Amino acid sequence: MLLQGKVALVTGGSRGLGRSICQVFAREGADVAFLYREREDEARITVSLIESHSRKALAIACSVLDRAALGKAVETIEAELDGIDILVNNAGVSQSMPFPLIEEEDWDRVMDINVKGTYNVTHSVVRNMIRRRAGKIINISSLAGVTLIRAPVHYATAKAAIQGFTMSLSKELARYGIHVNCVAPGLLETGVAIHVGTEERAEYLKHCSLGRLGTCEEIAELIAFMGSDRCSYLSGATILADGGV
Numbered sequence: 001m002l003l004q005g006k007v008a009l010v011t012g013g014s015r016g017l018g019r020s021i022c023q024v025f026a027r028e029g030a031d032v033a034f035l036y037r038e039r040e041d042e043a044r045i046t047v048s049l050i051e052s053h054s055r056k057a058l059a060i061a062c063s064v065l066d067r068a069a070l071g072k073a074v075e076t077i078e079a080e081l082d083g084i085d086i087l088v089n090n091a092g093v094s095q096s097m098p099f100p101l102i103e104e105e106d107w108d109r110v111m112d113i114n115v116k117g118t119y120n121v122t123h124s125v126v127r128n129m130i131r132r133r134a135g136k137i138i139n140i141s142s143l144a145g146v147t148l149i150r151a152p153v154h155y156a157t158a159k160a161a162i163q164g165f166t167m168s169l170s171k172e173l174a175r176y177g178i179h180v181n182c183v184a185p186g187l188l189e190t191g192v193a194i195h196v197g198t199e200e201r202a203e204y205l206k207h208c209s210l211g212r213l214g215t216c217e218e219i220a221e222l223i224a225f226m227g228s229d230r231c232s233y234l235s236g237a238t239i240l241a242d243g244g245v
Helices: 016-027 040-051 067-081 104-132 153-176 191-195 198-207 216-226
Strands: 007-011 031-036 057-061 086-089 135-140 178-185 238-241
Touching: 007 016, 007 067, 007 104, 016 031, 016 040, 016 086, 016 216, 031 040, 031 067, 040 057, 057 067, 067 104, 086 104, 104 135, 104 153, 104 178, 135 153, 135 216, 153 178, 153 238, 178 216, 216 238
Parallel strands: 007 031, 007 086, 031 057, 086 135, 135 178, 178 238
Antiparallel strands: none
């Protein structure tokens, strides 16, 4: 198994891509902690999926914008699961809105959760990775952040920032044996795609070589490999998983 003996922390793990990551990680041998903001019923489903693979699961209700709560969450995970080997910064939000209608509070919310949240969680986790001189950090960007497609401006800006964060942090942390990479999925069947209109979806499919949307499970499989020891010469990279757009 790719992740035998590893401990992972996944943000936004109660549903969608986050839930798929948790499930695939557990299948590959990892104990998994995940953060969620609300919907305890959804979190319980993710816990049961992790435990169905005979792995330990730890669900913590915590906003990625609450620095104090994040500090306590990391302490709990370190104590109960004995460290964090892999961090997946998956938590994010989008908003389908044309630029002239985006208000300051809309901009701030999308930037805060996607960008500041990634900073907050990484900052809370990375010191212990530095002490152990090992770790894998995988950030979730989007095709919208790395190429020219029709997407909300504040969302595309936030996801582009994640790519820059990944490159710079990978250079700084390499000396400690920590790999930092990024995955930029294309349009998936669930998640952001729910808010994509029929016209935009048709345009995407027209340019997608595989002629279909992706699945959360497919992206989770890629992330599991990137979090494993077998992925040993990849850092600072952004991997496009978009079906060939």
